[in-house]
Amino acid sequence: MPSAATLLSDYFGFDAFRPGQEEVVEAVANGQNTLAIMPTGGGKSLCFQLPALMRDGVTVVISPLIALMRDQVRGLREAGIEAGALTSGNTQEETDQVWQALEEERLKLLYIAPERLSAGSALGMLRRINVNLIAVDEAHCVSQWGHDFRPDYLRIGELRRTLGVPLAAFTATADAETQAEIVNRLFDGEQPATFLRGFDRPNIHLAFAAKNNPRTQILNFAAARKGQSGIVYCGTRSKTEKLAAALRENGHAAAHYHGGMEAEDRRITEARFQKEDGLIVVATVAFGMGVDKPDIRWVAHADLPKSIEAYYQEIGRAGRDGGPAETLTLFGPDDIRLRRNQIDEGLAPPERRMADHARLNALLGLAEALECRRNNLLGYFGETEVTCGKCDLCDTPPELFDGTQPVRMALSAILRTEEWYGSGHLIEILLGNTNDRIRARGHDDLPTFGVGKAYTRPQWQAIFRQMMGHDLIRPDPERHGALRMTDTALPILRDQEKITLRKDSITSAKRRPAVKA
Numbered sequence: 100m101p102s103a104a105t106l107l108s109d110y111f112g113f114d115a116f117r118p119g120q121e122e123v124v125e126a127v128a129n130g131q132n133t134l135a136i137m138p139t140g141g142g143k144s145l146c147f148q149l150p151a152l153m154r155d156g157v158t159v160v161i162s163p164l165i166a167l168m169r170d171q172v173r174g175l176r177e178a179g180i181e182a183g184a185l186t187s188g189n190t191q192e193e194t195d196q197v198w199q200a201l202e203e204e205r206l207k208l209l210y211i212a213p214e215r216l217s218a219g220s221a222l223g224m225l226r227r228i229n230v231n232l233i234a235v236d237e238a239h240c241v242s243q244w245g246h247d248f249r250p251d252y253l254r255i256g257e258l259r260r261t262l263g264v265p266l267a268a269f270t271a272t273a274d275a276e277t278q279a280e281i282v283n284r285l286f287d288g289e290q291p292a293t294f295l296r297g298f299d300r301p302n303i304h305l306a307f308a309a310k311n312n313p314r315t316q317i318l319n320f321a322a323a324r325k326g327q328s329g330i331v332y333c334g335t336r337s338k339t340e341k342l343a344a345a346l347r348e349n350g351h352a353a354a355h356y357h358g359g360m361e362a363e364d365r366r367i368t369e370a371r372f373q374k375e376d377g378l379i380v381v382a383t384v385a386f387g388m389g390v391d392k393p394d395i396r397w398v399a400h401a402d403l404p405k406s407i408e409a410y411y412q413e414i415g416r417a418g419r420d421g422g423p424a425e426t427l428t429l430f431g432p433d434d435i436r437l438r439r440n441q442i443d444e445g446l447a448p449p450e451r452r453m454a455d456h457a458r459l460n461a462l463l464g465l466a467e468a469l470e471c472r473r474n475n476l477l478g479y480f481g482e483t484e485v486t487c488g489k490c491d492l493c494d495t496p497p498e499l500f501d502g503t504q505p506v507r508m509a510l511s512a513i514l515r516t517e518e519w520y521g522s523g524h525l526i527e528i529l530l531g532n533t534n535d536r537i538r539a540r541g542h543d544d545l546p547t548f549g550v551g552k553a554y555t556r557p558q559w560q561a562i563f564r565q566m567m568g569h570d571l572i573r574p575d576p577e578r579h580g581a582l583r584m585t586d587t588a589l590p591i592l593r594d595q596e597k598i599t600l601r602k603d604s605i606t607s608a609k610r611r612p613a614v615k616a
């Protein structure tokens with residue numbers, strides 16, 4: 100049986116679990132009765148869809164929303180998973196097909212509207228087939244005091260007793276009374292394995308920095324934490340080896356780790372990390388799955404992670420003991436280009452690529468955030484705001500400025516050169532510098548030529564990076580990474596919207612501390 104993580108990526112194309120998902124999947128797949136309280140949008144569906152794939156037989160999903168059920172069935176089928184729904188909206192033909200698929204034991208997931216449970220035939224049928232799990236979505240509908248009460252939900256407890264299979268209940272409603280009612284009515288008062296975990300990891304300090312000299316930046320970060328266990332994540336295997344060597348030259352205990360190493364060497368490094376104090380492992384994302392070290396004091400990203408989920412999972416390896424932990428994530432235009440290319444050049448269908456871009460945008464939004472990173476991150480996962488005080492932006496609120504004018508200048512330079520150039524060339528145009536290429540293309544005659552002299556080159560670099568972070572412009576892999584405007588930028592170009600940018604990252608390129616590199 101493939102692991103949950105493998106199924107997650109093979110069937111759903113996701114690179115990491117969202118907070119809380121993995122623990123719930125494990126409990127449900129192990130056949131435990133489970134109650135999971137997760138915020139809306141937190142990814143509850145996967146918590147029963149993955150176990151459904153991991154167990155023999157069919158998982159019965161009870162959900163009050165017909166449209167949502169149909170959506171999920173469609174999504175599952177597109178992912179190559181056999182699923183069907185029995186709802187009042189079905190045609191007779193659809194219903195017949197579902198029954199037949201059930202008889203032939205082809206279905207992995209059967210969605211049922213709660214009112215179907217009252218119809219005797221459905222119960223009889225469910226008794227005849229090999230049901231492995233009952234999953235109840237929107238489980239708070241069983242609560243008579245809540246405003247979503249569904250009388251048919253009261254039959255679910257009986258169904259569970261009749262079938263004698265485990266039940267997993269999901270809801271976003273966290274109050275104690277509703278929980279108690281769910282336990283009483285769905286589980287006959289026997290407390291199931293219950294998951295209610297805030298996503299916040301308040302002991303982890305969050306920080307991002309513009310990547311200007313990654314080697315030096317990482318060496319500085321490690322130097323300030325000498326003797327502490329840490330992980331540095333890199334985008335490529337060769338980088339892990341070089342950076343580990345640089346750390347050793349600077350007096351750290353450091354080892355590299357990546358998927359291209361012999362299994363035996365990987366095991367040795369894992370074991371060393373586990374028992375040695377103060378070892379730094381410089382690794383690709385291959386490192387981490389099996390790592391269960393409570394006192395990892397820091398995690399740094401030398402390259403931007405793949406998605407906001409991957410980011411959360413990777414920094415989440417720090418400070419499992421609850422002690423203070425620090426993180427630093429470096430990002431620059433090359434990272435953005437690389438990640439966009441990976442998505443565009445992948446074989447995923449268009450909708451999934453769009454979703455992948457959206458998840459990357461969320462991470463870039465976090466990187467370019469103007470206010471508290473923790474609340475930005477929690478907001479993405481559907482959690483409510485907290486008092487943070489433990490991120491770089493709370494430590495030193497960035498200086499902001501109205502970036503509308505320079506952004507419009509940059510957009511104009513992009514459009515007047517017909518979206519065929521990268522930021523290097525565009526910045527020279529904005530600065531009014533001539534070179535052979537600019538003269539040869541006649542770009543010194545453009546109205547945009549030299550309009551951006553009020554800003555320095557590093558400042559322009561930061562503006563372009565923030566524009567990419569806000570998805571105003573995107574590198575086009577079919578034009579060797581030339582920058583093209585996105586629709587998001589239109590209101591700014593037309594002067595209908597303003598954009599606020601950060602000043603701090605504009606100057607950070609100049610503040611380059613000296614270190615032996």
Ligand code: ADP
Binds near residue numbers: 120143408
């Ligand atoms: P809920 O039922 O908790 O409101 P869903 O199960 O509908 O949330 O999931 C919300 C969205 O999050 C969906 O678009 C889903 O594809 C996406 N999602 C769920 N898990 C992950 C993950 N591990 N990585 C990326 N996206 C995910």
Ligand code: ZN
Binds near residue numbers: 474487
């Ligand atoms: Zn903060």
